[in-house]
Amino acid sequence: MTILPYYVHALRQVTRRRGKLPIFLAAVVMHAIGHAFLALAAGAVAVLLAQAWGIRAVQATPLFGRAAPSDQAFLLSGIGMMAVLVKGAAGVYASYVQGQMAGEVGSDLRLRALDALLSVHRGRSPRHGDQGGAPSPRDAFAVSALTERIQELELGLKQGLLGGVRAVAQIVPLAALLAWLSPRMAGLAALVLLAFGALLGRLRSGYQIASAHRGRERAELLEAVDESVRHADLWVSYGAEEKIRSSQRTLGAALTDGMARLEARSTAMSAMNEALAAAALVLSLWALRAGWLGGSPGHGPLLAFAIAFFLMYRPLRELSDARLALARADGALADLQPWLGWATERSPVFAEPPGRAAGGWTLGALELRGLRLSRGYGAALSLRIEPGSIVAILGPTGIGKSTLLRTLLGLEQAASGEVLFDGAALTQSSAGPTARPFAWVPQDAPVLADTLSANVSLGAVDVDVRAALRRLGAGHLVDAMGGSRLGAAGRAVSGGERQWIALARALVTGQPVLLLDEPTSGLDVAAERHVLDAIARLRGRRTVLLVTHRTEPLAVADVVMHLDPYGPTFFTPVTKYSVSAKHEEGTPLCCS
Numbered sequence: 001m002t003i004l005p006y007y008v009h010a011l012r013q014v015t016r017r018r019g020k021l022p023i024f025l026a027a028v029v030m031h032a033i034g035h036a037f038l039a040l041a042a043g044a045v046a047v048l049l050a051q052a053w054g055i056r057a058v059q060a061t062p063l064f065g066r067a068a069p070s071d072q073a074f075l076l077s078g079i080g081m082m083a084v085l086v087k088g089a090a091g092v093y094a095s096y097v098q099g100q101m102a103g104e105v106g107s108d109l110r111l112r113a114l115d116a117l118l119s120v121h122r123g124r125s126p127r128h129g130d131q132g133g134a135p136s137p138r139d140a141f142a143v144s145a146l147t148e149r150i151q152e153l154e155l156g157l158k159q160g161l162l163g164g165v166r167a168v169a170q171i172v173p174l175a176a177l178l179a180w181l182s183p184r185m186a187g188l189a190a191l192v193l194l195a196f197g198a199l200l201g202r203l204r205s206g207y208q209i210a211s212a213h214r215g216r217e218r219a220e221l222l223e224a225v226d227e228s229v230r231h232a233d234l235w236v237s238y239g240a241e242e243k244i245r246s247s248q249r250t251l252g253a254a255l256t257d258g259m260a261r262l263e264a265r266s267t268a269m270s271a272m273n274e275a276l277a278a279a280a281l282v283l284s285l286w287a288l289r290a291g292w293l294g295g296s297p298g299h300g301p302l303l304a305f306a307i308a309f310f311l312m313y314r315p316l317r318e319l320s321d322a323r324l325a326l327a328r329a330d331g332a333l334a335d336l337q338p339w340l341g342w343a344t345e346r347s348p349v350f351a352e353p354p355g356r357a358a359g360g361w362t363l364g365a366l367e368l369r370g371l372r373l374s375r376g377y378g379a380a381l382s383l384r385i386e387p388g389s390i391v392a393i394l395g396p397t398g399i400g401k402s403t404l405l406r407t408l409l410g411l412e413q414a415a416s417g418e419v420l421f422d423g424a425a426l427t428q429s430s431a432g433p434t435a436r437p438f439a440w441v442p443q444d445a446p447v448l449a450d451t452l453s454a455n456v457s458l459g460a461v462d463v464d465v466r467a468a469l470r471r472l473g474a475g476h477l478v479d480a481m482g483g484s485r486l487g488a489a490g491r492a493v494s495g496g497e498r499q500w501i502a503l504a505r506a507l508v509t510g511q512p513v514l515l516l517d518e519p520t521s522g523l524d525v526a527a528e529r530h531v532l533d534a535i536a537r538l539r540g541r542r543t544v545l546l547v548t549h550r551t552e553p554l555a556v557a558d559v560v561m562h563l564d565p566y567g568p569t570f571f572t573p574v575t576k577y578s579v580s581a582k583h584e585e586g587t588p589l590c591c592s
Contacts, residue, residue: 003326010157011105027090028169031170032170035173043304043306102155106150106153109154155325160328178308185305193276209331285306364387364512365384367383367384367420370382370416373403373412374412389539390557391545392548392561394549409436439505441519445495448487449486449487449490452477456501469504472531474500477497496527499527516546518550532556532577555576
């Protein structure tokens with residue numbers, strides 16, 4: 001889909017809800033009429049001034065013939081004042097509606113892009129290199145798509161399509177006025193504008209290509225800059241601050257130079273449009289002076305023609321700017337199409353989930369039948385995990401431990417084989433609590449930029465957050481964090497606190513199978529003991545798959561599965577974990 005059909009479709013959706021397009025068009029027409037009358041009044045004032053200065057060749061205005069100068073001045077001032085008021089009021093309202101419609105389209109587009117990205121992330125590559133694969137090289141653009149590229153589409157609508165409509169609306173009555181004052185000069189000026197406009201059109205196509213290229217380059221450079229900033233603590237630990245600053249400086253210089261060149265090119269093309277209008281006027285007057293256009297229309301109309309033509313400069317420049325904005329938006333749309341699926345209907349990666357309510361799963365056996373992962377581990381996995389069992393998963397880095405969890409969750413597709421729970425096949429089900437019986441605690445344990453309560457109750461409702469955290473030995477977090485916002489621009493959250501929050505989040509979902517990826521990696525000895533107590537008490541109530549590199553969590557497992565390139569091996573831990581006698585509240589950890 002190209003940019004104009006997309007905008008027509010988007011505006012149809014917005015105006016159907018608000019009915020703003022007719023009002024916008026009416027305001028644009030009033031603004032254009034006001035601009036035309038202002039040009040007419042300005043031309044007439046110029047003639048009147050020429051008369052007052054004793055230029056005898058100018059004998060009358062194009063409006064009032066030979067009326068007295070005082071009468072002409074009064075009438076012209078009234079017309080000018082009315083034209084300014086109409087133009088100003090209509091212009092203000094048209095700008096308001098223009099910005100509002102563009103904002104609504106941009107907001108809808110951001111939601112659509114977010115939906116598309118969430119859908120894509122059901123089967124996306126892992127974010128960390130140690131989770132079975134390299135990060136997607138398009139992740140930078142995925143973030144940029146929700147910000148800068150969509151902003152270009154929004155500006156393309158506001159300044160491009162709607163701004164272009166306003167510019168054309170101003171040009172039409174001015175063109176009619178010029179044709180009335182001197183049809184031959186107006187015709188020649190139009191021919192000059194059309195001829196040189198075609199040449200500028202070819203330059204604009206090159207600008208569109210350059211704009212799209214700079215947009216992609218900007219997204220990639222910003223990703224590199226973001227990577228440097230996010231890992232500042234690591235660079236400090238290596239004493240590499242100056243090297244990072246130098247790298248940032250180089251990236252910033254490249255980004256600044258590229259965008260500055262593009263901006264200069266845009267300004268140059270806008271200036272060329274104004275120069276083109278001036279050239280059209282000069283050529284028209286030269287042709288009149290040379291006698292190519294027949295007799296002169298008279299000094300009064302000729303002077304008014306020149307003044308009115310000068311008022312064409314701004315709408316012509318705005319029209320040029322509108323076409324440049326549309327060119328940038330067209331490039332942005334081309335980049336967004338693969339993500340949003342406008343070019344072709346994208347088939348869903350997974351089938352629709354079964355009609356089961358979230359948290360409606362009951363405890364059952366989990367089976368893997370000849371399951372082959374899409375990355376990392378090459379051998380087929382076949383095993384049955386009894387309800388309420390705790391299974392620890394070991395293996396070298398990159399073997400596919402985290403990929404196995406992601407495949408169970410439906411975030412990655414299996415190369416072959418089946419996953420069954422309680423006898424029902426899950427292999428083709430989508431991700432999510434209604435489609436799969438899993439609650440996940442990933443390695444990085446992310447938090448939302450929201451309260452502690454919102455973070456813990458992310459996948460559940462009617463949650464007693466304090467009780468859930470007490471069962472993990474982390475009840476103090478409620479008093480420490482209260483209702484503060486966590487994470488971005490809020491209260492800093494340590495690695496251990498993130499682990500507690502992520503574990504509590506998984507426990508309160510009521511899902512019968514917990515997938516824990518290094519659940520004790522950020523905890524000290526005392527905190528690890530609390531967490532292992534909590535996991536051990538889940539035996540018989542939840543099925544737990546626990547990925548770990550540490551030896552302490554192995555003791556809570558009923559069986560340990562070791563993945564290596566030659567196939568899985570299973571063994572029972574020699575040392576069994578002894579649950580601490582002390583347990584806060586003495587309440588069960590989860591639903592039966």
